[in-house]
Amino acid sequence: KAGVTQTPRYLIKTRGQQVTLSCSPISGHRSVSWYQQTPGQGLQFLFEYFSETQRNKGNFPGRFSGRQFSNSRSEMNVSTLELGDSALYLCASSFSSGSYSGANVLTFGAGSRLTVL
């Protein structure tokens, strides 16, 4: 059974550019969550998608956006990159029901490491 796949694994951008990260969840998982990991702030929740709808959102500026496709694959986009956006971006999928639940066990991908110069 394939795990959660994130692409690209590493990327370097300059300030002001935009970036799109991709996540393919485990087959059958309908929920995809995104987290940002930095040394200073740790793991912070970005957003969660379920059945192509954003179900929950963290406290990040509007430059951070995402979407989910009908096959549950998800993308997140960061526009007008800032130096502080340098981080490991982790995607996680879960076999979630239609209701909100903090019980979901998340399966994480290896992450996309973004460096902003």
Place this chain on the structure above:
Amino acid sequence: AQKVTQAQTEISVVEKEDVTLDCVYETRDTTYYLFWYKQPPSGELVFLIRRNSFDEQNEISGRYSWNFQKSTSSFNFTITASQVVDSAVYFCALGGANSKLTFGKGITLSVRP
């Protein structure tokens, strides 16, 4: 607001020692879930254990055990007879009424041969 505190930042032990990782949480939810995840150098967080707020029974699973105490809002995790492969960053996390997890800052565990 939910909060998870992992007061220990780094722990170093010698192989075969037992090690306990501490976790204290805050939540106003009556139903919640507590997790431990492990992040090896490869970067991928790996699920270890989950506990719900109504089940304070402590269990042992192989070399892992956990101690959940609602009275002190603690969810500590113990590795018995540690091995070098246990070296990783360990995160405690709290899941509440919505679908997001709140993570602690993590504890870096180094197991020396």
